[in-house]
Amino acid sequence: MQVDPEKLDETAERMGIAAIKYFDLKQDRVQNYTFDFDRVLDPRGDSGVYLLHDRAAMSLTVTLKK
Numbered sequence: 001m002q003v004d005p006e007k008l009d010e011t012a013e014r015m016g017i018a019a020i021k022y023f024d025l026k027q028d029r030v031q032n033y034t035f036d037f038d039r040v041l042d043p044r045g046d047s048g049v050y051l052l053h054d055r056a057a058m059s060l061t062v063t064l065k066k
Contacts, residue, residue: 015052016041022048 003011023040027033043049 015049018052019048022051 019040023035026046040047041049043053
């Protein structure tokens, strides 16, 4: 799969925003929490980055099986 260099920055920005939204939404809304970019962008475990990676991997698998 080729990545269009012209869309790389836009894609990275969208992925970053999605990761931040996921992190924010999974927090307990009635408690304060400390925002931590390392946790937000962690590619392992329960993070938006991990979910986006999994979604891309599953999509590629389905595409290759067709």
